[in-house]
Amino acid sequence: MSTVNTVTEQLTRAGQAIEHDSFAIIDAEAGAHRYTPEQWPIVRRMIHANADFEFNGLTDFHPDAVEAGVQAMLRGGTPVVADVEMICSGLSRPRLAHFGMATHQFISDADVIARAQAEDTTRAVQAMRKAHRLGRLDGAIVGIGNAPTALIELVRLIREEGVRPALVVGMPVGFVSAAESKDLMAEVAEVPWIVIRGRKGGSTLVVAAVHALLSLAEARQKASAA
Numbered sequence: 001m002s003t004v005n006t007v008t009e010q011l012t013r014a015g016q017a018i019e020h021d022s023f024a025i026i027d028a029e030a031g032a033h034r035y036t037p038e039q040w041p042i043v044r045r046m047i048h049a050n051a052d053f054e055f056n057g058l059t060d061f062h063p064d065a066v067e068a069g070v071q072a073m074l075r076g077g078t079p080v081v082a083d084v085e086m087i088c089s090g091l092s093r094p095r096l097a098h099f100g101m102a103t104h105q106f107i108s109d110a111d112v113i114a115r116a117q118a119e120d121t122t123r124a125v126q127a128m129r130k131a132h133r134l135g136r137l138d139g140a141i142v143g144i145g146n147a148p149t150a151l152i153e154l155v156r157l158i159r160e161e162g163v164r165p166a167l168v169v170g171m172p173v174g175f176v177s178a179a180e181s182k183d184l185m186a187e188v189a190e191v192p193w194i195v196i197r198g199r200k201g202g203s204t205l206v207v208a209a210v211h212a213l214l215s216l217a218e219a220r221q222k223a224s225a226a
Contacts, residue, residue, distance in 0.1 A: 004016055005215055005218045005219060005222070006218075007094065007095055007098045007218055008092075008095045008098070008211065008214045008215040008217075008218045009215065019048075022048055023044055023045075023048065026044050026047050026048060026053075027044070029053065030044075030047070030053060030056050033056055033057075034057075035056075035059075035061075036066075038066040038067070038216070039059075039061050039065075039066055041212050041215065041216060042059070042061075042066065042194065042208075042209050042212040042213065042216075043055055043056055043059045044212075045208045045209070045211060045212040045215075046059065046205050046208045046209060046212075048208070049204050049205060049207070049208035050204060050205070052200070054200065055196065055200075055205070058196050058197045058198055058200060059194065059195070059196055059197075060186055060194070060195050060196075060197060061193075061194050062186075062188075062189075062191075062192040062193045062194070063192075064192040065167060065192040065193060065194050066213070066216065068166055068167045068192040069141060069166070069167040069192070069194075069213040069216075069217075070213060070216050070217045070220055071166075072139070072141055072166035072167060073099045073101065073141075073213060073214060073217035074099070074217055074220065074221060076099055076100040076101075077099075077100040077101065078099070078100075078101055078139065078140060078141060078166060079101065079102060079103070079104055079136055079139075079140045079141070080096070080101060080102070080103045080104070080140065080141045080142075080143060080210065081103075081104050081105070081131050081136050081137060081140045081141070081142045081143070081165075082103060082104070082105045082142075082143045082144070082145075082203075082206070083105065083107060083124055083127065083128075083143070083144040083145065083146050083147045083150040083151075083172070084105060084107055084145065084146045084147065084203060085105050085107070085108065086145070086146070086203040087103070087105070087143050087145055087203045087206050087207060088103035088104075088105050090203060090204065090206075090207035091103060091207055091210060091211070092211065092214075095211065095214045096214070098214075098218065099214070099217065104131065104136055105127065106126075106127040106130045106131060107123050107124060107127040107147075108123075109127070109130065111130070112126045112127050112130055113126075115129075121149075122147065122149040122150075124146075124147030124149045124150035124153070125149050125150065125152075125153045127150065128150050128153040128154050128157065129153065129157075132157055132161065132163055137154075137157065137163045137164075137165055138163060138164050138165065139164070139165070139166050140165050140166060141165065141166055141167045141168075141169065141210065141213075142154060142165045142167070142168045142169065142170075143169045143171075143203075143206040143207075143209075143210060144168070144169070144170050144171065144172050144206070145169075145171050145172060145173065145201060145202050145203035145204070145205060145206035145207075146172055146173065146174075146202070146203055147172055148172040148174060148176065148177040148178045148180070148181035149177065149181075150172070151168075151170045151172055151181040151182065151184070151185055152177065152180075152181045152184060154168065154170075154185075155181075155184050155185055155188060158188055158190060158191055159188070164190070164191060165191055166192070167191075167192050167193065167194070168185060168188075168191055168192070168193040168194070169193075169194050169206050169209050169210060170182055170185040170193055170194070170195045170196075171194075171195065171196045171201035171202065171205045171206050171209070172201050173199065173200060173201035173202040174199060174201075175199060178198075178199050178201065179197065179198050179199055182195040182196060182197060182198075182201075183197070194209055
């Protein structure tokens with residue numbers, strides 16, 4: 001059986017060779033690390049996304065994060081709720097469609113903007129609240145790469161309103177509350193999470209992490225069918 005995933009990897013031999021060679025270079029340059037064999041492909045793909053080896057060390061995982069993400073994908077139909085449209089645009093539609101998954105984001109909705117103005121909050125906060133009202137958060141993979149206030153609100157919803165996403169990929173970038181929001185998420189035991197410590201992050205990293213999970217899920221799917 002081929003070791004190449006047919007849906008979640010590059011679709012040509014030339015593309016696969018470049019990607020696999022890139023991963024081999026990352027493995028060699030990274031050397032020894034503290035991540036498990038299940039966690040490292042996620043960190044490696046994040047390094048691959050922007051050639052920044054600091055994510056080897058800055059990336060932290062809830063103990064159940066990888067398995068929770070893979071199982072959510074294998075169940076099929078799991079929504080991905082994002083803080084911004086950039087994550088939805090960056091995720092591969094064919095890769096998501098393989099598992100019956102779709103993306104959702106609400107930050108530009110008129111009612112979200114109106115509530116943010118009326119309550120003097122951010123659109124990101126109101127977008128998370130709308131996702132909760134619509135029942136989108138429970139069982140979802142939530143990806144936050146831009147807005148620390150979205151992650152802070154999500155933690156509040158988990159603690160105070162019993163929201164239970166399948167996995168939170170919390171990687172907001174920035175200088176105001178970014179590091180603090182991820183530290184807050186990392187204190188949550190009830191919901192699995194993947195976070196980047198400190199100021200670094202961004203939508204590109206969320207996309208890379210989700211794509212890595214999709215690849216792990218497809219490999220698991222192929223192995224179980226063999």
